Amino acid sequence: MGRAQTMALVAGAGTIGWVLLMLHATFLPFLGLPKYVDEVAPVLPLWCLVAFGSYSLASIGYALVTFGDCPEAHLSLMKEITEAKIDLKRRGIQMN
Numbered sequence: 632m633g634r635a636q637t638m639a640l641v642a643g644a645g646t647i648g649w650v651l652l653m654l655h656a657t658f659l660p661f662l663g664l665p666k667y668v669d670e671v672a673p674v675l676p677l678w679c680l681v682a683f684g685s686y687s688l689a690s691i692g693y694a695l696v697t698f699g700d701c702p703e704a705h706l707s708l709m710k711e712i713t714e715a716k717i718d719l720k721r722r723g724i725q726m727n
Contacts, residue, residue, distance in 0.1 A: 645679075
């Protein structure tokens with residue numbers, strides 16, 4: 632199963648679970664859930680969205696902080712820039 636299918640399955644199961652939790656008095660009256668469930672259940676999607684956003688920002692930030700230097704790529708890029716400047720001067724284009 633691919634990532635998209637897994638994500639769709641988890642999202643679908645979560646949505647069905649949330650709908651059942653919201654409508655537990657109608658569909659599952661025998662559960663006898665505590666009263667705070669009725670107060671917490673409506674904001675669960677927002678909480679999940681905020682948690683996902685926080686996780687995304689944290690993982691991007693961590694990746695930026697731990698990104699390694701690439702001295703070989705720097706040297707290669709500087710060589711290409713020098714070659715491009717020489718080629719442009721040869722063609723008569725002024726560079727600053």
